[in-house]
Amino acid sequence: MLRSGYLAKEGLLKNLLEELQDPKALVLDHLVLSTLPYQELYFKQNGWKEVETFAFSSIKEAARLLRAKGKYWAFYPTTLYRRGLLIQENLAKAPVKPLLFPTSLPSTSYGGWTLLDEKTLVFSKETTSPFPHGEVLFEEDKTLPSRAYLKLYEAFMQVGSLPQKGEKCLEIGASPGSWSSILATLGAQLTCCDRAPLAPSLKRFSNLRFVQGDAFKLTPQEVGPIDWLFSDLICYPDKLFDYIRLWLESGLCKNFICTLKFQEGISLKALENFEKIPGSRLLHLFHNKHEITWMKTS
Secondary structure (H helix, E strand, O other): OOOEEEEEOOOOHHHHHHHHOOOOOEEEOOEEEEOOOOOOOOOEEEEEOOOEEEEOOOHHHHHHHHHHHOOOEEEOOOOOHHHHHHHHOOOOOOOOOOEOOOOOOOOOOOEEEEEEEOOEEEEEOOEOOOOHHHOOOEOOOOOOOOOOHHHHHHHHHHHOOOOOOOOEEEEEOOOOOHHHHHHHHOOOEEEEEEOOOOOHHHHHOOOEEEEEOOHHHOOHHHHOOEEEEEEOOOOOHHHHHHHHHHHHHHOOEEEEEEEEEOOOOOOHHHHHHHHOOOOEEEEOOOOOOOEEEEEEOO
16 A cells, blocks of 8 residues: 655665665655655655555546545656646646745645556655646856755745845855855855855855855854855765764854755765754755755754
8 A cells, every 4th residue: 555655866765765765665756655644754845745546547537536635746757748737737726937046835725646557546645845747946146156055945935034134154165156145245254165156146245254265264263153054065875973062062053055956876874874863854956956955054
């Protein structure tokens, strides 16, 4: 019996299956249907918490069942694409448009569903993301040095708070400066560090101080109290963990948003080190690639 489901992002199906440990799981493209109760897995893009199956005889009957279970549904096509679209066309249509930053998590929820065969629906009314298939789309700012800022947009939406004007922020691994630009625009008093320089466009911010060099030399004792610490630095998670632990032990930083990057295979042990920190959240954001975002806010 199928009990839960997980939609893996492109390129991370293998990682999700290693986490899940269900030899009886049914894999349909990037959708994994499990015989086990729902688990919080790192590498899901969306989770289906209570999977049900339903045998139906007509498209209208299938649509009627889904409407009775919930208002909004997102069809994940794995087979019988045209038949699935005909069912989806009989369901309520919610407006989906790019989000404007800053924003909060929407209250709208979407169930997920697919077809096992011509006469069998598999679906879950309750999913882990308020977005169809967990796809978080923002209105993009093409003036910024890179698209990395989309991760920061999404992280702020998840934690539900932003640096306030005048708050002190430290960003390590800042180049080319997409995160720096967002933080400076919010009015934070920002110190950022990288071995590589920032994009020239960031010179316009009087509230931004750039330190070129080894970011790990900016210790709590040297920097002093800060409100936020940010990192999109390319380094081994264990090295970042040791640096973050310095700040946690010092008590000089209240809030953290850091990307944990994996270059030679993903280590669950490295993730567990961060997860053990009280108040931590570890999420594979939609805009993450082979990385996880760690968040801790006061």
